Amino acid sequence: MNTITTFNPATGEDIETYNELSKDEAFAKVDACHEAFTQWKLRSLEDRAEVIKALGKGLRDNKEDLAQLMTREVGKLIGDSRDEVELCAGICDYTAANGPKELADEQRDPSNADRGIVTYSPIGVVYGIQPWNFPAYQVIRYAIASLMVGNGVLLKHASICVGSGLMIEKIFREAGLPENLFTVLVIDHDTSDQIIAHDKVRGVTLTGSDDAGRHVGQKAAKAIKKTVLELGSNDAYLVLEDADLDVATKVCSQARLYNNGQTCINGKRFIVTDKVYEAFVEKFVGRFDAVETGDPTDENTDMGPMSSVSGRKDLHEQVEKSVSKGAKIACGGKIPDGPGAFYPATVLTDVEPGQPAYDDELFGPVASVIRAKDDEDAMRIANDSRYGLGGGILCSDTERAIELAKNHFDTGMIFINVYGVADPAMPFGGVKNSGYGREHGGFGIKEFANVKSIFIGKP
Structure with missing residues (x-):
């Protein structure tokens, strides 16, 4: 069994060792996340928003513990770690307040029917591959938007901050998110590629280098999966x-x-x-x-x-x-x-x-x-x-x-x-080799939604 050991970059000392999942164990978690999604998608937008608001409270209630762990794992200034957790809670608040309006049905007047409805439906399980520099924010940024629209969420976090990912999973569960709906996968890169190809994974999002974006983008394109890529920069x-x-x-x-x-x-x-x-x-x-x-x-x-x-x-x-x-x-x-x-x-x-x-x-x-x-x-x-x-x-x-x-x-x-x-009120993303797609600002919440057209005639 392969393991991952996290360490403190300020001291060089080891923090914790984690066992990697086998392919079968990881696939079982994907199946469980999909099963949780089949129930979550049926809950109303307002109901989901209330749960997401509770997730924000859970993050604030655990701010110091999560901030201290992030600082131990990646060397962030402790004040910046606390600010990061507060930003994450703010994303939950913003999404809970604005998500139902952003995702509300829209009435249209098509020429080929009496009336039309545009509705935003969840697509299924969204897989996120995230970096270490913001161990909480990078996760919350895509996860909360995906949960709001009704999707299930998988996370492969960077190996140096596995503990932070697992703590967020625990905070979410204790704050009332249904079991298995947000799931951390402690896996290697080969297993990650197989998760991208899994038939129950419908979308993939990555924050990382442009080389990583090319790799993940190619794997997802081969399986015809929607992607959002936030890649390198030289601002x-x-x-x-x-x-x-x-x-x-x-x-x-x-x-x-x-x-x-x-x-x-x-x-x-x-x-x-x-x-x-x-x-x-x-x-x-x-x-x-x-x-x-x-x-x-x-x-x-x-x-x-x-x-x-x-x-x-x-x-x-x-x-x-x-x-x-x-x-x-x-x-x-x-x-x-x-x-x-x-x-x-x-x-x-x-x-x-x-x-x-x-x-x-x-x-x-x-x-x-x-x-x-x-x-x-x-x-x-x-x-x-x-x-x-x-x-x-x-x-x-x-x-x-x-x-x-x-x-x-x-x-x-x-x-x-x-x-x-x-x-959370402003869209985040880039162009050229910095990737494509947007998060935040109302745009991110629809990246992994099925924008569905319903044409209605007289009965």
Whole structure:
């Protein structure tokens, strides 16, 4: 029997060991989830909403225990872990309040019948493959929407935060969700591929790298399964000629270092116009130099460790390769001595095409600063990426920034003079190699719904 052992990236110590399910055991859980779905789908939208509201209360009631476990498993700052659980409870509240309205029947006037009804029906069991950087939010984001529409939910969580997934399953069950309707599968990648192909699995959602998206997307397409993919990013933050540099450096620092620099919509490339480049870099490096890494359970720590030593190794190799191709380290860039997976807040300048710092996703606390000739050139560079998840604009002329965001920025989400992660009222998702489909904002709740047309004539 294969096992998975979780560990604390701040100390390097093991936390817990879990047994992986065999294929037969995993398939039995799929069958049980489908059976639970056959009853859940018959409950009214209002009834489901009441249960989902109770799930939010369950998350709040267990906030400290879940937050502490997430911090132990992935190294998040404890304050960020608590905020994450609160965000998850907020998603439950939002969905409970708005789900019945979003999914209500719509009346239409077809030309070939007396009247028509558009109804949103559940499709069945939805399988989610989720990453470690937000051990609760990534789960809640797709699970609550799927449960609201009436689906069953399966979860394969990242191996380094298995415990968090299992705790959410327990919280849901104790809060009143029917048995087996939300089910965690502790499985390997080969079994996961077989779950995608399982005839009772009707939809698949993944948050991960673009390579993982290609693999899962191909497996799901072969089985003709609906997918939503939220993949990698190399988000650009434009610092335009009229930007307030105190605001810009504050927002850009938050955008790069939030969640220890390990967020899909972290700012990663900071494209600064020539007019303000030198002044921005000086202030930006000053903020990064002041960041102290340390114990993520300490309320005064600025930044915790990366989630794993292997992830740190990959990041450092990208930094070294970028430097070998001409980038310069303005601060940080050295692996510290001692236990854990710590990496300093790092700024790279002289970043150009052909370097990993320009072309690829650096998933850790490393900022790539790129000089642009002017505002128009900055916008060109921002779109010079295979990714298109998020991005930002720092400038004094808000209306101009809105025009750039609407008509020129080739991404799914843009932040103007602010940095944020997600909000249940706003759609979340990207374009190009950052994937497809949307979550939140009323759009996510219909991704795994059967939009059904009913034509009615006179009896």
